[in-house]
Structures are given as C-alpha cells and as structure tokens.
Amino acid sequence: MLTARDYFYKFVAPEQLNKSYQAAFQERDLSQLPNGLPNGVPSFSTQEDAFKKAVNHAPNRSNDILIEHYIENLIKLAPAKLKSRLEGMFVAKVKDLIANAAAQHSRGNYDGDLIFFNVGLSDACYQYAILYYEFIRLVDEGKRLGDRHPEIVQLTKSVTEHTIKIAIAQRRWNREGLVQFTWDDVVYSRPDMEGYAITIATYSDKFILYHEIAHHILGHTKLGNSPFTFLENLPDICKYWRNTMSKKHMQEYEADAAALLMTLQTRSSNLQEERDKELSIAVGGLLTLTIIGQFARHVDKASIDHPSVSSRFDQCVAILKESCTYETSIGEIIDDIKRFQILLRKSQGWGLGCRWDMAEFTHN
Ligand SMILES: [Zn+2]
Structure with missing residues (x-):
C-alpha cells in the first residue's frame, strides 16, 4: 500500500516530486516581481536565507518546511496512539487561492492521511x-x-x-x-x-x-x-x-x-x-x-x-x-x-x- 506522501506525488502532483512548495511555485513568482518595489515593501535580502531553506526543503511530512516543523512538534507532544497516526500523515500545501480551510480527502487506496492545505486562507x-x-x-x-x-x-x-x-x-x-x-x-x-x-x-x-x-x-x-x-x-x-x-x-x-x-x-x-x-x-x-x-x-x-x-x-x-x-x-x-x-x-x-x-x- 502506498503512503499518503507517495500517493500525492504519484497521482496528484507527479510534476512536483520531491520539490518543496516554494521550489514548485514561488521561485518563479519571485522572479516576476516588478523592478523598483513600492514604498514600504521590505527587501528580500533579510529573508533570503529563510527562503533558500524553504526552497531546498525535502518533503517528508509536508512539502512546506514550516508545516513539517509544526507536525514534528505535535508528534513530540502527542500520546503514543496519536503519535503513530500523525507519523502516517502528509500535508500538501497547494496553490489553491480559494479561501476555504484546508481540504482533505481519503480514498482508501493509500495508508495514512492526506491533507491539502490551501494557501488562500x-x-x-x-x-x-x-x-x-x-x-x-x-x-x-x-x-x-x-x-x-x-x-x-x-x-x-x-x-x-x-x-x-x-x-x-x-x-x-x-x-x-x-x-x-x-x-x-x-x-x-x-x-x-x-x-x-x-x-x-x-x-x-x-x-x-x-x-x-x-x-x-x-x-x-x-x-x-x-x-x-x-x-x-x-x-x-x-x-x-x-x-x-x-x-x-x-x-x-x-x-x-x-x-x-x-x-x-x-x-x-x-x-x-x-x-x-x-x-x-x-x-x-x-x-x-x-x-x-x-x-x-x-x-x-x-x-x-x-x-x-x-x-x-x-x-x-x-x-x-x-x-x-x-x-x-x-x-x-x-x-x-x-x-x-x-x-x-x-x-x-x-x-x-x-x-x-x-x-x-x-x-x-
Ligand atoms: Zn472542517
């Protein structure tokens, strides 16, 4: 049986295989920024390191480095039964702009739980x-x-x-x-x-x-x-x-x-x-x-x-x-x-x- 993670990369988004959300979508977005930022827009140099880290993140529990971090912390706090359940989860950050809370589905053809986390909300x-x-x-x-x-x-x-x-x-x-x-x-x-x-x-x-x-x-x-x-x-x-x-x-x-x-x-x-x-x-x-x-x-x-x-x-x-x-x-x-x-x-x-x-x- 496939894991939730493998299911996502095999059937939902094969083109994103092993790529972080930022590598799949935001590198291009950043290069499209207009020249000469409006007043008050912070420079990206201070955030550059954090951004590079996010781009290079290898998806394990999530394709987003922060979400992966939240789940890791939750696993640390969780009682044993919940821990093993959380370990089988994969959270896919997806570029859905609809302001809906994260969608999720389960079709019974993979182990574990898959969650879609929409960027809109x-x-x-x-x-x-x-x-x-x-x-x-x-x-x-x-x-x-x-x-x-x-x-x-x-x-x-x-x-x-x-x-x-x-x-x-x-x-x-x-x-x-x-x-x-x-x-x-x-x-x-x-x-x-x-x-x-x-x-x-x-x-x-x-x-x-x-x-x-x-x-x-x-x-x-x-x-x-x-x-x-x-x-x-x-x-x-x-x-x-x-x-x-x-x-x-x-x-x-x-x-x-x-x-x-x-x-x-x-x-x-x-x-x-x-x-x-x-x-x-x-x-x-x-x-x-x-x-x-x-x-x-x-x-x-x-x-x-x-x-x-x-x-x-x-x-x-x-x-x-x-x-x-x-x-x-x-x-x-x-x-x-x-x-x-x-x-x-x-x-x-x-x-x-x-x-x-x-x-x-x-x-x-
Ligand atoms: Zn709900």
Whole structure:
C-alpha cells in the first residue's frame, strides 16, 4: 500500500516530486516581481536565507518546511496512539487561492492521511495578522503613552491605512471567491514588528492545520476509525455538536474543539511555556474564526457544510474559558479579539463584530 506522501506525488502532483512548495511555485513568482518595489515593501535580502531553506526543503511530512516543523512538534507532544497516526500523515500545501480551510480527502487506496492545505486562507490570515498586531499594540501603548506621542501617531496612521487596504482587498476576495493580491492593497508590516506579525500568522496556520488533522483522527474521513477521547472530558456547555442534527455540522464543531485541545491538554512544567502555549492557541483559534467571519459575511447563518461562524466562535470561547489555566490573560485576549472584530465591522460592514458594542470595552 502506498503512503499518503507517495500517493500525492504519484497521482496528484507527479510534476512536483520531491520539490518543496516554494521550489514548485514561488521561485518563479519571485522572479516576476516588478523592478523598483513600492514604498514600504521590505527587501528580500533579510529573508533570503529563510527562503533558500524553504526552497531546498525535502518533503517528508509536508512539502512546506514550516508545516513539517509544526507536525514534528505535535508528534513530540502527542500520546503514543496519536503519535503513530500523525507519523502516517502528509500535508500538501497547494496553490489553491480559494479561501476555504484546508481540504482533505481519503480514498482508501493509500495508508495514512492526506491533507491539502490551501494557501488562500493562510495568505489572508497573514494580512490580518499584521493589522491585528498593530491594532493591539496601538490599544496597549496608546493607554500608556497618550495620543500625541510620535509612536502612537505613527501607529494610528498605519492601522488606518492597513484597515482600509484590507477592507478593499476583502471586498474583492469575497466578490471573486479568490484570495489574490494587488500591489495596491497588499499590506506590509513595519520591519520592527514583522517578527510578531509572522508569529501571530503561524498561530492561525496551526489552528487551520490542527482542525484538518482533527477530522482525520476523530474518524470523520474513514469508517471504522476509533475516535480519540480528548473531547469527552469537556463539560456539556462546550459541546456544541450535541445541539445539532447535522452530521457535517457536528464534525466541524468537533474538529474546532479538538484543534484547540490537541495541544492545550499537553502540560509542561515551565510556567512561561504554558502561558505562551495558551496564548498562541487562543489567538490562533479566535483570530482564524474572526477572519473566516469576514469571508462568510452572514455570521449567524449556517451553510450546508459548516455551522454558523458565530456559533463556532462562541464554542471556541467556551472551551478556552473552561480549559485555560491563566483565566485573566484569556479574558484579555477575548476582549482584544472582540475590539478587533468591531474595527473590521466598521471598515467592512460585516463580520463577527456585528454582535458587539464598543461601549462594552471602553471602561478599561
Ligand atoms: Zn472542517
């Protein structure tokens, strides 16, 4: 029987055999960059080494070096039964611009699990991650430094510009059903903040990836799989899948829950590591669902395949409140995300921010 990896290279993308995603697609993209980059576009020289590494990556668990790294780390944390399952997985990053969470399939003619990770949603998440970081920093530093401080003036200008650019891009993405960029509305992070924005984007990527892994390990893709049990200890108030008759909706709620709990339930003795882990899981889940809300527009409406984004968000909040140890920091993150949703609602006219009133947050 073929492995998931061999199946992908034999039948799905033989022309990409042993090539990283970046070698297959992005080398050409980079050579097509226009001469003379627009103002504010970072030079590629600082990223050159990282990029070379990504290009030369030999696909083992994924054709993307970062995703391979996420899976390796997850394998390290996982209990034995889950470990062997994860070791049989292959995640193919694919150049699909449709803003759908990663697709996955299983036809029974290979061993292990195959996941398709579309670049569309992930690329959009990076744009929102840049804005989110600037916005949160503006809220925090603004309180400390006051509105007239040069740093705050600069941040306000940047948040305003980026909010408008993303609103214009999102409008086009929704109209065309594709996440494509133009030089006019792509946003770049200030160099000193880029590292933080990239880190926040990796939290989103992980949530998207773990959600897809969860569909496999919970037995949603093949019959006869024994589901893993980490959802059972949750109180009923967190189990939104118990309130629906739709099997597809049930599976989506379960995949969201498992995506959070897969790493939330691992414990390390290092307190700072624990805190960082909770923060990364919370921001990853809440920010990704926020962005999906900007694509969905009608956040309270379910589709045939997916429950409403608002109910997915609420379940995520309930699970985080139940399962995180550092309650105060989780409360702060939830407030930050809600404020960010309001900013997006005001600039785009829709999204999860339709459910909140800014007045709720002005007291602190
Ligand atoms: Zn799903």
